Amino acid sequence: MNPELGWPRRGLYLITPDEPDTRRLLQRTAAVLAAGPALVQYRNKAASAAKRREQAHALLSLCRASGVALVINDDWRLAADLGADGAHLGDDDGGIAQARAALGPRAVLGASCYNDLERARRAADAGASYLAFGAFFPSGTKPLARRAGLSLLADSAAFGLPRVAIGGITADNAGLLIAAGADLVAVIGGVFDAPDPTAAARAIGDCFATPSF
DSSP states (O other): OOTTOOOOSSEEEEEOOOOSOHHHHHHHHHHHHTTOOSEEEEOOTTSOHHHHHHHHHHHHHHHHHHTOEEEEESOHHHHHHHTOSEEEEOTTSOOHHHHHHHHOTTSEEEEEEETOHHHHHHHHHHTOSEEEEOOOSOOSSOTTOOOOOTHHHHHGGGGOSOEEEESSOOTTTHHHHHHHTOSEEEESHHHHTSSSHHHHHHHHHHGGGSOOO
């Protein structure tokens, strides 16, 4: 981890697609980094352990050059080995407290809380850096994902941590989530599947500066 690299607590949280070609992954990500995301998460559910290590290492160099923190999905041990800026953990990825102890106090450590406020409470108590809720809208990446209600974003404010919204987010609906209390919006398809990914990323980022009524 780079202890000098902070991370904005508000904005677009970019999540990489399942791209098997490492060179193409870097090209696709570099184009969107120009839009200034708050965070980048490396995620590739389809890759082997060796491919994930290769891609994560390459992305870490790319993100370092852009001054953006890189979080590794699912695998805090890989994050620790590579010196990445943190990890994001879901249901079966190990405990937040264990990851916090291994990664240190400055690491970005995210927790998938789905639609469960009590899970969010436990993650906050264990040392999470942010709490992620969703899916708020139908998601092409995870079509069977648990659905979350907007009230979770307001109800979780009491934990004092940034709240991340995920699931089917585009520039057309991001404002609704931000108005409900989302500090960051996590996006894969809404950016990488768009005709112009860089423009899509900028449009979502612009939602944070545009009042929603």
